[in-house]
Amino acid sequence: MTTIVFLGAGSVVFTRQLLTDILGFPELTGAHLVLHDIDPERLATAGSVATRIAEAHGARPKITATLDRRAALDGADFVINAIQVGGYPATRTDFDVPARFGLRQTIGDTIGIGGIFRGLRTFPVLAAIAADMAELCPDAWLLNYTNPMAMNVTYLSRVAPRLNVLGLCHSVHWTVHGLCEIVGVPFEEVEFDSAGVNHQAWILSWQHRGADLYPALDAAIAADEQLRRRVRVDMYRRLGYYPTETSEHSAEYVPWYLYHDEEIERLRIPVGEYLRVSQDNLAEYAAIRDGAPITADSDAVEYAPQIIHSMVTGTPRRIVANVPNVGLIGNLPAGFAVEVPTLVDAAGARPQPMGHLPPQLAAVNRPYVSVGELTVEAALTGDPRLVRHAAMADPNTAATLTVDAIERMCDALTEAHGDLLPEGLRR
Template sequence: MRIAFIGAGSIFTPLALYTVANSDVLADAEIYLIDVDGERLKFIEAVGRKIGRIFKKELKIQAFTDVKNLQNVGIDYAVISVEKERYKRWHLDFEIPHKYGIKQVLGENGGIGGLSHTLRVVPLVLSIAEVIGDINKDAYTFIYSNPEPRVTYAVNNYAKLKNVYGLCTGYLERKESLATLLNVKENEITFTAAGLNHFTWLKELSVKGKDGYPILDEVLKKSPSFEPLSQLLYKIYGLLPSPSDNHIGEYLPFAWELVPEEKKGLKWIERTRKEGEEVRKLLRLFLKGLVPKLAFNKFIKNPDVAMSIVEGLEGKEKLQEAINVPNDGHINGLPKSTIVEVPAKTSPKGVKPLRVELPREIIALLRTQAEIQKLSAEAAGEGSIEKVAKAVLLDPVVNNAENGLRAMAELMKVHLDMLPQFDERDIEEIERIIKS
């Protein structure tokens, strides 16, 4: 079993290596760490080797700075979590549209910022997918890179890989927030979540084996400040959305006023950056032997999603609570091939997504984002300025057509060095559209 982690410097990788070291199914896997940042790669390799020693399952690790080195060793599974200049570019994705009066909550996965993000990340991931496909087109490929469903759609449609899945830990975030709200343990909460990534809805909510919605209703009466946007959507549509107000708010025009100040915009971006720094600080202490095994176990609350799926594929059949796959009747009412997030059974027979029915009113909310998902991924994969413009004007967060297009043109200008599929003429085309 050969597993490659591409973008190994990501904070997902230590969790994955921990999961491998503590799995009877995965412990003998050959691990390849790939990252273009040599210093970060050395650091994560050292963390992986230390995890192996601590948990007495020496990991078989090799590290490369070029994904093409995988051609010499082969690959069965690939985990992609890549990004370039994440926070510098994210700041621009938020600030530029805001300057034009477009009040997007985060600007990461939805809105004009999410479109800009898509145009940058898709060509990067497709270049990696091309290498993986040349090595083994049947390799299971898991994508953590945001905007994750759009990137997953692009890889499914523009690469020759046969088994591509998008992954997200958002459902764990919702379990954590509900456990705190309801004063129970996370493992005492179960639900079926389905929809689009960062815009799913909870069905069959259970708390300690009982119907969870009546319990939630009673607690919410005393908790008016808990996620105002999610509470409003729950009251209107009858299902609680997931994973949280600011992620859901990326897709809704009325979210800006409802999402608390500390959970949106530059404050949230900075908070996310600091959380990443704190994780790396803890890992540095771990390398120095200052974080004991017991404390490290507490830090790792859940197994890595990708490695949990690999365990299922390698023989330990299990239910994966959230996986992003092309829609093939899994959610009735959403277009075929849209990347939807649903539960799935994983086993040596493969990944079997489960069918989930959602109310027609919720489907209506999701359909617009399903079309934007396709348009933005196709725009990125094809270098289509026409599809860029269509995605801008279809987005509910865009409250003024001219301002939306102007914001998009400016974003493409500042990010042009990371948009190999576009050039100055494409930006001029948007400006001609504005003037006409």
């Protein structure tokens, strides 16, 4: 029996989709599904959701719910990580404190000041998970969805180099899906390659029956003023390759947009968007908890269920995954996590080398990587100066604030997050 553990199962909106996709595979309907969360109410809701989804599929999995993480991990084959350390209150802190200093964010979970502090409060929990897995399920695969993705995968590679880890994100899939809708071709008929870093990778090739689709995209953009009012369309027109994450995300990874009122207006950038998304998720969770119907996409879109199915059945698939850069992208720093095509089957996962990125793309990625490297190093060394260095290196933060303001903002965030941060960094 395949044992699949969900850490952060109380993130019910996301867990619902994963469970639907997993139980959509006949070979996995008898799996042992182990749900773990630190919140008893959310864990109970997740258990109810799992039971309802299983019944809807006519499946008979074994379902276990536990507040004990070590009990959950004991004997696991796959561990899906979707935790959010500090929950919504910590997310509000990541937005509210910087806003007092005049710093705008949209999502705040990847780099930027929000990504830095989200990473710092997540790393200690990741280290504990990795230690438990080394003892209780050393051969299991950790399938990580928790942000900041690239920082988390890099951190795990440093503290637990023997752990099997894949960082998973659906941004590439949905980017190509959306591009196909713009140019009017079926997604199922296209071939594409992407590479870069999570939330800032690039569609390097995109073809339909051997024909390059970028000229069709150019024509669509030229004909539609509203398309030209998207951040990532603006980036594509200047850089020559389409970025793989939404405009909301993309706007805060570069220094060009959020500081300028006119750019926010021109490109319709939704400042503070993640707070609205989080509030919607809280409302949806409450509705599910109170018995609302459970709906999810019937097609397997998320990568974790596909990976599990491929490794269990030997079915080969090509997905996109985040892994340490060990000879995968030649002009990005070695060791830091990159996002590349990855082959999965019964033998495991094999990330595919992608050579060098076009130089302008690597140039945009490098500041992102620098912020992540400094944040990880701060956690590993316990040096709070490196937290400030990471914030100073961040493109959006540096474009907006003076260095003195950056220092004061980091001090304020450190005080606000308190003991959620590693002990050595609480100064």
